[in-house]
Amino acid sequence: MSMDWLSFARGPALKVAIGVFFVGVVWRILGFALLRIRREHSRPRSGLLRYVSIGLFATATRSWPHPQFVKRTGAGEALGYSYHMGLFAVILLFGPHVAFLCGLLGIHPWPVLPSSVITGIAVVTATLFAGVLYRRLTSRVMRLLSNFDDYFTWFITMLVMCTGLATSAHLGARYETLLAIHILSVDALLIWFPFGKLMHAFYIMPSRALNGAILARKGAPT
Amino acid sequence: MRLTDIAVRVEDGAPIAAAPERNGGLGGGVTAILAEIAAGLERLTIAGNTALIDLRSLPLSPDDREELRLALGHGEVTATLEAQGISTLRETAVAGVWWTEHRDQEGALTAELLDIALTPPILAAHPSDVVMAAAALRRRLGTTSPPGSPVKGAA
Amino acid sequence: MNSRATVGEMLRQHGVSRRGFVKFCTATVTAMALPPWLGAAMAEQLSKGPRPSVIYLSFQECTGCFESFMRSFSPTIEHLIFDVISLDYDDTLMAASGDASESAMATAMKDNFGNYILIVDGSIPTGASGACCTAGGRSAEATLREAAKGARVILAVGTCSAFGGIPFANPNPTHAWPVSGIVGDKPIVNVSGCPPIPEVITGTLLQFVTTGQIPDLDEYRRPKAFFGNSIHDRCYRRPFFDAGQFAKTFDDEGARNGWCLYELGCKGPTTYNACATLKWNGGTSFPIESGHGCLGCSEPNFWDKGSFYEAQSTAMWGREGESQRKPLAEFAGAAIAAGAVLGVASAGAGRLRQHEREKK
Numbered sequence: 001m002s003m004d005w006l007s008f009a010r011g012p013a014l015k016v017a018i019g020v021f022f023v024g025v026v027w028r029i030l031g032f033a034l035l036r037i038r039r040e041h042s043r044p045r046s047g048l049l050r051y052v053s054i055g056l057f058a059t060a061t062r063s064w065p066h067p068q069f070v071k072r073t074g075a076g077e078a079l080g081y082s083y084h085m086g087l088f089a090v091i092l093l094f095g096p097h098v099a100f101l102c103g104l105l106g107i108h109p110w111p112v113l114p115s116s117v118i119t120g121i122a123v124v125t126a127t128l129f130a131g132v133l134y135r136r137l138t139s140r141v142m143r144l145l146s147n148f149d150d151y152f153t154w155f156i157t158m159l160v161m162c163t164g165l166a167t168s169a170h171l172g173a174r175y176e177t178l179l180a181i182h183i184l185s186v187d188a189l190l191i192w193f194p195f196g197k198l199m200h201a202f203y204i205m206p207s208r209a210l211n212g213a214i215l216a217r218k219g220a221p222t
Numbered sequence: 223m224r225l226t227d228i229a230v231r232v233e234d235g236a237p238i239a240a241a242p243e244r245n246g247g248l249g250g251g252v253t254a255i256l257a258e259i260a261a262g263l264e265r266l267t268i269a270g271n272t273a274l275i276d277l278r279s280l281p282l283s284p285d286d287r288e289e290l291r292l293a294l295g296h297g298e299v300t301a302t303l304e305a306q307g308i309s310t311l312r313e314t315a316v317a318g319v320w321w322t323e324h325r326d327q328e329g330a331l332t333a334e335l336l337d338i339a340l341t342p343p344i345l346a347a348h349p350s351d352v353v354m355a356a357a358a359l360r361r362r363l364g365t366t367s368p369p370g371s372p373v374k375g376a377a
Numbered sequence: 378m379n380s381r382a383t384v385g386e387m388l389r390q391h392g393v394s395r396r397g398f399v400k401f402c403t404a405t406v407t408a409m410a411l412p413p414w415l416g417a418a419m420a421e422q423l424s425k426g427p428r429p430s431v432i433y434l435s436f437q438e439c440t441g442c443f444e445s446f447m448r449s450f451s452p453t454i455e456h457l458i459f460d461v462i463s464l465d466y467d468d469t470l471m472a473a474s475g476d477a478s479e480s481a482m483a484t485a486m487k488d489n490f491g492n493y494i495l496i497v498d499g500s501i502p503t504g505a506s507g508a509c510c511t512a513g514g515r516s517a518e519a520t521l522r523e524a525a526k527g528a529r530v531i532l533a534v535g536t537c538s539a540f541g542g543i544p545f546a547n548p549n550p551t552h553a554w555p556v557s558g559i560v561g562d563k564p565i566v567n568v569s570g571c572p573p574i575p576e577v578i579t580g581t582l583l584q585f586v587t588t589g590q591i592p593d594l595d596e597y598r599r600p601k602a603f604f605g606n607s608i609h610d611r612c613y614r615r616p617f618f619d620a621g622q623f624a625k626t627f628d629d630e631g632a633r634n635g636w637c638l639y640e641l642g643c644k645g646p647t648t649y650n651a652c653a654t655l656k657w658n659g660g661t662s663f664p665i666e667s668g669h670g671c672l673g674c675s676e677p678n679f680w681d682k683g684s685f686y687e688a689q690s691t692a693m694w695g696r697e698g699e700s701q702r703k704p705l706a707e708f709a710g711a712a713i714a715a716g717a718v719l720g721v722a723s724a725g726a727g728r729l730r731q732h733e734r735e736k737k
Contacts, residue, residue: 006647007682011693015708022712023719030720035727095621096690099640103691106702109640114621175607176647179689274413305397324400330659332404335413343417348395 005180009187017187024194029202037214045219058212059205076135079128086125090164094118119168126161129154149196156192159185251282252289255336259294262338263318272339294319301345307332311342385424387460398424402583408655409580409592409602419587423461429586430489431496432482433467434524436517437510437544437553438499442535443469445572446579458579461586465493468512479513486527494585495528497521500537500544501559504552518559525560530585532566533557534578536674539567539599546680557598564591567598571674574655577603595649597677603655608645608671611653614638632668642686643670650675 044051065073091097093113102109113121133154136142163182166172173181192198255275262273282290295315303309307326314321320337322344337343347355360366382390388398402423403416435443447470464470465485471478485493499517502509507516525531533556536542544553557565568581581600584592592600609615617623617637624631624638637643645653648671652663664671670686673679684693694704 004678004682006689007693010691014692015694018705019708019712022709023716026713026716027719027723030717031723031727034721034724036731038731095618095623096639096688099623099688100690100692103687104694104702104705106705109625112621115619118621170610170646174647175609176689179647183690272414274416276407276413278407279410303396303400305394306400309400324404326404326659328659332400333407333413333416335403335407344396344399351395 004176006176006183009180009183013184013187017190021190021193025199025202028194028199032203033206037210040214040217042218044217046216051213051216054216055209055211055213058215059208062208062212079131079135083125083128083132086121086128087161089113090118090122090125090161115168119165122161122165122168126158126165129158129161133158153192153196153198156185156189160189251280251286252293255280255290256293259316259319259336259338263316266318266338266340272337272343274338275336277334277336291321294321301342303344309344311337311345382428383425384428384461387428388424391460393460395420395424405576405580405583408576408651409584409600411584411602419583422587423583428461428463430465430485430493431462431582432465432485432493432524432528433469433496433498434520435467435469436497436499436521436538437502437551438535438537438542440469441572442498442537442570442578443467445575446534458582461583462494465489475513482524486524490527492529493527494530494532494582495524496532496534496582497538497556498533498535500541500553500555502544502551502553503559504550509551509553521556521559525563528563530564530566530591531556531560532568532578532582532585534568535573536569536571536676536679539569539597540677542571543680546678565598566591566594566600569597569599569604569675570650571672571679573675574603574651574657576655577651599649599675603651604649604675606649606651606654608648608650608653608665612645612665613653614665627668638665638668638670640688641670642684642688644673644676644679644682644685644689645671647689648673648676648679 046054064070065077092101095112095115098109098112101107136146136150136154160182163178163185167175167178167182170178172178189198258275262275265271265273277287297313297315297317299313301311303311307324307329309322309324311320311322313319318338318340320339320342322333322335322337322342323331324333324335326332385395388395399417399420402420403413406415406419407413433443466478466482468478471481499510501517501521503518507518510517512520533539537544537553538556541549541553541555541558544551545555555567557567566581566585568578570577577600580603581592584590584600584602592602595601595604597604609618612618614635614637617635618639622631622634622636623640624634624636625640626632627641632638632641639645643665645665652671653665656663656666672685673682676682684691
């Protein structure tokens with residue numbers, strides 16, 4: 001019996017994707033966390049407890065640009081936060097997504113937003129995300145710093161959003177084809193996740209905390 | 223107040239129970255159907271072409287349907303057709319427009335149409351049926367049909 | 378049945394008036410979303426012509442499709458179809474049996490060779506050299522191949538004959554095939570459904586009988602007039618889907634309020650049929666209106682696709698109906714362990730490099 005695309009996307013393909021995701025994420029987290037921190041030969045400026053707490057504080061303070069730089073990078077940061085919030089709303093407050101997550105994890109579903117509201121949020125999020133690429137392409141500095149990882153990650157994430165919108169709007173093909181393509185794009189994202197910049201989801205807080213702690217030890221808390 | 227003070231409104235060929243004026247105007251869907259009916263009536267007068275509008279194929283809400291019914295109103299004639307169930311053909315207040323409901327033997331609605339015609343074609347007897355009926359009648363009477371008649375009667 | 382009598386003559390013999398027949402044809406064309414004036418034209422056309430010969434073959438099936446076609450519980454306007462067509466062979470209905478019935482079929486096929494309409498329900502098993510389904514000592518496959526030779530068109534009625542249906546589902550022990558898997562050189566129209574709606578069967582048949590043309594078909598060879606829209610697109614509960622109001626169980630408040638059944642496995646979005654508009658039992662109701670999600674019975678492989686009581690957006694993991702937490706936890710545990718091994722090895726290699734660098 002040949003399997004149809006939808007059954008493949010949410011069956012074997014999803015299994016492989018989740019498998020690669022877990023293997024890759026744990027690999028990268030441990031591969032980074034178990035590395036030795038370069039030994040500091042200078043005298044610690046404060047106690048261990050203090051510089052750990054300052055490190056934790058730094059995750060908050062470094063989550064928004066320093067006042068001196070707000071004018072230059074504030075808009076970009078705000079753009080980033082906006083589309084992240086939009087993504088979380090769409091992923092966690094849309095009926096079929098909640099059905100997927102709760103079915104997979106065996107947990108009780110939570111209340112969701114009307115589908116029309118989610119569509120509106122998704123359209124705004126996709127527009128902001130397009131703005132992110134525009135910013136990256138039009139800024140000389142950003143262009144200089146950008147590599148394959150940046151562009152490919154943007155492409156895969158945008159693919160998930162666009163295929164989701166097309167499925168929701170029943171646009172362009174039969175529903176089961178659109179849903180299969182959407183789930184396959186999510187599978188692709190899960191497979192790419194551990195190997196690209198999406199790992200910032202796991203790195204971002206620890207790295208800010210670590211930077212803050214190291215600097216606090218040196219007596220330069222920010 | 224005297225009798226002559228009461229306002230009188232005359233409508234051409236006024237049927238009984240003419241469509242009342244509705245405050246606030248008609249919904250967009252109903253307006254479109256009425257426009258189609260008007261065009262159908264014009265074709266009927268110019269070329270004699272009848273037309274049928276399938277009401278069940280149109281996206282009408284119950285409110286739209288009621289609005290259409292009120293807009294078309296009620297005419298003078300109601301015809302009942304008993305053939306494989308009861309069908310009702312009601313003339314509306316708009317001359318030449320008939321609201322037709324076809325039902326099967328169990329009373330289920332099988333079709334609901336607006337017939338744009340002088341008389342709904344289904345009511346008319348079919349010419350070949352008339353020929354056969356005349357022949358049968360002649361046979362019953364034991365007489366022959368006149369020469370040149372398409373009907374063949376008994377000798 | 379005298380297949381040489383015109384349809385009009387047959388109708389009169391059965392007490393059906395011309396007007397009654399116009400009503401029947403009008404109901405049929407409006408059900409197919411064709412212009413309503415075609416009803417009178419169809420009635421006029423059909424009345425004059427001879428009754429087309431129809432041979433109905435039933436193979437590996439439950440007789441549900443034939444019951445749907447027959448509507449044997451109550452006579453309705455659809456019964457008129459049997460005055461329009463000349464059902465020259467059907468082993469469920471005909472009084473003759475044994476050799477008499479087989480010779481009736483042979484005679485009908487010979488007399489109307491190249492012109493008869495062949496209706497098939499049930500799948501065709503090819504396992505055990507066709508012994509899984511035999512009649513009169515002949516396998517279903519052999520009978521179908523023979524009958525197809527002289528058919529003008531083949532109507533595969535029901536999901537079993539259109540796509541293989543339940544017999545075709547895993548593990549397909551009888552090696553069942555749909556009609557299109559056995560016959561390749563004749564036009565086939567699939568009227569799928571488990572069973573199909575009676576009006577869909579009669580409408581498709583009538584359209585072919587009147588026009589002599591096969592209607593517009595979709596990619597699964599189903600008439601677009603009936604299978605062109607998904608249930609989801611015509612469902613009266615669609616506003617609840619759009620509003621995000623879903624029933625979670627069959628007896629919760631959402632179910633009692635008639636909310637969308639998507640999370641209870643409704644296959645409406647991926648199923649193409651006329652159930653939401655024509656409905657069943659003369660427009661009485663359809664599964665969703667009765668509170669049960671669509672099973673997708675008019676689609677290929679609907680049985681194997683499973684997920685009858687889980688939303689179509691859910692993962693297909695573990696057994697249907699059971700929580701997927703345990704198999705996911707085991708799988709994730711194994712993946713995490715594998716990742717940990719790689720991570721430790723990777724960190725070890727990194728530390729070695731750090732050590733080498735510091736030594737220099």
